[in-house]
Amino acid sequence: MQAEERQKRITEHLQKAEFSSLEELSELVDASVSTVRRDLTYLESKGQLKRTHGGARLIQPKSEEFIFSERDTHEIDEKEKIGKTCADYIPGNQSVIIDAGTTAYHVAKHLETKSPQIITNSLPVANLYASNGMVEVILSGGVIYPRLGVLVGPLAVESFSRIHADIAIMGSGGITEEGITNSHNLLIDIQKEMIRAAQKVIFCLDHTKFGRKSVSHLCELDQVDTIITDARAPQSSLEPLRQRGIEIIQTD
């Protein structure tokens, strides 16, 4: 059997089985475990699957769970600080749109004392205050995007198209002088409506986001009122933003 055919069979088998051992795959493609090992290493480098001890695992294309667990574990201190700073900055008794994503989630965590009205499409944010009673939460409708707990689709877009709010707290994948970008196309339509609906737009961006471009364009810089970031954000990136009239707040 050709190498390519072997690899094709392996990925196909994983699509069905989700997990598989070296033994099993070796038998399936009628090759030695050494060969299968090599195939798996190669396929992993191409992002087709994830090697595990003793075998391999399927990576679902939807498994963008990194936003809420993996990526979250990196800059967690910074995000926590940004969340606190942003929450402190927000006046009481406002209606606040909270974007889906880790950064905005950390803001939501600190909002309780401001007795806001929260409007969101994030299931984790909704769960934060679902049994609280002190904070009124409006959840947009939509289809649940698996593993992220974000509500997406036309129902979500429409929910935001019909409301107004004092503040929108947003996150994104990157910011350059050409505007703000984000990675998930599904989210962009919703985020655009959020920005439209809010009187004041606040972006929470940790220092890794500056100068970075993500897949899709979300909005121009003149739609942004305030950016909240951490101390490690490069001044060279911040200064041009200030000159455009954007308020910049840095954590200490």
Place this chain on the structure above:
Amino acid sequence: MQAEERQKRITEHLQKAEFSSLEELSELVDASVSTVRRDLTYLESKGQLKRTHGGARLIQPKSEEFIFSERDTHEIDEKEKIGKTCADYIPGNQSVIIDAGTTAYHVAKHLETKSPQIITNSLPVANLYASNGMVEVILSGGVIYPRLGVLVGPLAVESFSRIHADIAIMGSGGITEEGITNSHNLLIDIQKEMIRAAQKVIFCLDHTKFGRKSVSHLCELDQVDTIITDARAPQSSLEPLRQRGIEIIQTD
């Protein structure tokens, strides 16, 4: 079995069981308790679950976090059985509206294998499958009714007014020959839309609901296709319903 597969099975099992002992898990994944212990320690560090003495539980005991109502915490066994029976009764690949409330929640718990499309205004139900990927969940919008985790208000009503579904799985406070009644006025408008939207209407009612009248009128009996109840339901109440052409299914 691979380590990751084991861990996935453990978390999946906990999603359903909410709590599980080491013994039980060890048997489930066919590994020693030592290994399961290690898995649990790891999964706890990732925030997937909470270790307890003797086992582990869900980090958010999803049904317990929301206090549905006091009387609902009784009859748990019956509701569990009704949930299983109802889930078994439903064909695969249907679009299913799930009412808010404990009884319908128990049905939702058993629906995974039917790969349904779930449409609901219940946050606990949404959380059940939020990280699943196998089950598509559409959540209506709305204001979160505190402590119940139910989405209510015009946004919720409107969400259901614009959709259609194969089946609606409903619960209520009481049923008499004069119709079905429920206690929460806020819910009734939504439930009416649910019933309208569905081709087939199934009510899950434990035996305490028969002959009982709640505050507000929800619907007439001729709008009901099927009733699923437990073995203790009084035959004297069931017979008139059968004569009206309603299908009655009892658990054993």
Place this chain on the structure above:
DNA sequence: TCAAAAACGTTCAAAATCTATCAAATATGC
């Protein structure tokens, strides 16, 4: 309150798996 029982964390050796390497087998180019 106290003692028995259950469960916990730690440690350790065995088993399984990994990486690196190398010779044989196969394919490729001239």
Place this chain on the structure above:
DNA sequence: GCATATTTGATAGATTTTGAACGTTTTTGA
């Protein structure tokens, strides 16, 4: 056809994972 390059399967030593043992801590029930 022959020399060379690539792929394959096997082996050896390092690494990781596993299951069991043991002393300690927590829970249970009288």
